[in-house]
Amino acid sequence: MTDTHDDARPALEQALDRAAAAGTLLVALDFDGTLAPFTDDPGDSRALPEAQTALEQLLALDRTYVAVISGRPMHFLRAVVDPDGRMLLSGSHGAELHLDALGDAAADSELRLSPAQQDLLGRATALVEAQVARYPGSRLERKPTGAAFHTRTMVDQASCARAEQEMIEAFERLDGLKITPGQHVVESSVHSATKGEGITAFMQATGAEVTLFAGDDVTDENAMRELGPDDLGIKVGSGESTAAHRVASPAELAGVLARLVELRRTALS
Numbered sequence: 001m002t003d004t005h006d007d008a009r010p011a012l013e014q015a016l017d018r019a020a021a022a023g024t025l026l027v028a029l030d031f032d033g034t035l036a037p038f039t040d041d042p043g044d045s046r047a048l049p050e051a052q053t054a055l056e057q058l059l060a061l062d063r064t065y066v067a068v069i070s071g072r073p074m075h076f077l078r079a080v081v082d083p084d085g086r087m088l089l090s091g092s093h094g095a096e097l098h099l100d101a102l103g104d105a106a107a108d109s110e111l112r113l114s115p116a117q118q119d120l121l122g123r124a125t126a127l128v129e130a131q132v133a134r135y136p137g138s139r140l141e142r143k144p145t146g147a148a149f150h151t152r153t154m155v156d157q158a159s160c161a162r163a164e165q166e167m168i169e170a171f172e173r174l175d176g177l178k179i180t181p182g183q184h185v186v187e188s189s190v191h192s193a194t195k196g197e198g199i200t201a202f203m204q205a206t207g208a209e210v211t212l213f214a215g216d217d218v219t220d221e222n223a224m225r226e227l228g229p230d231d232l233g234i235k236v237g238s239g240e241s242t243a244a245h246r247v248a249s250p251a252e253l254a255g256v257l258a259r260l261v262e263l264r265r266t267a268l269s
């Protein structure tokens with residue numbers, strides 16, 4: 001570890017320097033609002049080119065793992081985020097795990113919903129359909145473990161807060177449903193997993209000496225809380241966080257990842 005006593009460099013630069021020197025480094029990232037700026041249509045979201053380049057460069061380095069831990073379904077992450085199959089992936093807020101990048105496909109967790117969960121999923125989806133019918137421009141997103149009510153494109157933006165609150169109250173009438181408000185979205189899930197389980201699985205599977213995790217939303221805090229004193233948490237944007245560091249936007253985070261590439265290359269050379 002670098003001796004940071006009397007080091008006048010910004011705290012994040014010092015922390016990146018320490019992470020870059022790790023024997024084994026895990027770089028784990030949330031997707032929406034962290035790697036990818038928000039878009040009206042979730043299907044259009046892509047990581048910023050500078051962030052994508054940094055991830056590719058990290059993947060090419062020894063003893064360096066890249067993971068994406070997202071509320072997105074695994075099929076989206078595999079198709080859009082990591083079509084080459086080189087990253088560790090956790091989808092559906094920790095309910096789906098994909099560790100093939102470690103040659104450990106046996107550790108993948110495939111989703112199997114019980115008949116009761118399938119029934120609950122159907123009822124949650126029907127509630128969102130009813131709410132979408134009430135609020136023009138809002139959308140239903142069907143996910144393997146749940147149904148999400150999106151308000152970003154709602155015609156009457158002044159009614160978003162009310163529409164989201166009504167959605168929460170409707171979901172609350174269904175026993176066993178996990179409810180997660182997010183950025184212009186209220187998500188429901190019939191699965192209890194969180195991103196904490198995703199990051200824990202990856203930390204254990206890689207044996208990472210240091211883990212960097214960055215995320216922008218409340219659900220990311222479940223992963224952030226799993227970090228130890230030598231790890232590096234970065235909050236993207238505003239809002240409460242246990243992360244020790246903060247950047248303003250996905251663009252700023254992309255710059256941080258690019259800097260990490262430089263420092264890691266130097267440390268490994």
Ligand SMILES: O=P(O)(O)OC[C@H]1O[C@H](O[C@H]2O[C@H](CO)[C@@H](O)[C@H](O)[C@H]2O)[C@H](O)[C@@H](O)[C@@H]1O
Nearest residue numbers: 031032038039040042070071072152183184185
């Ligand atoms: O865990 P994440 O990777 O941050 O994913 C969380 C949810 O993100 C998506 O919704 C958000 O991004 C959309 C695209 O920018 C935006 O239109 C929406 O308003 C945001 O809430 C995604 O659609 C969800 O499935 C994810 O769970």
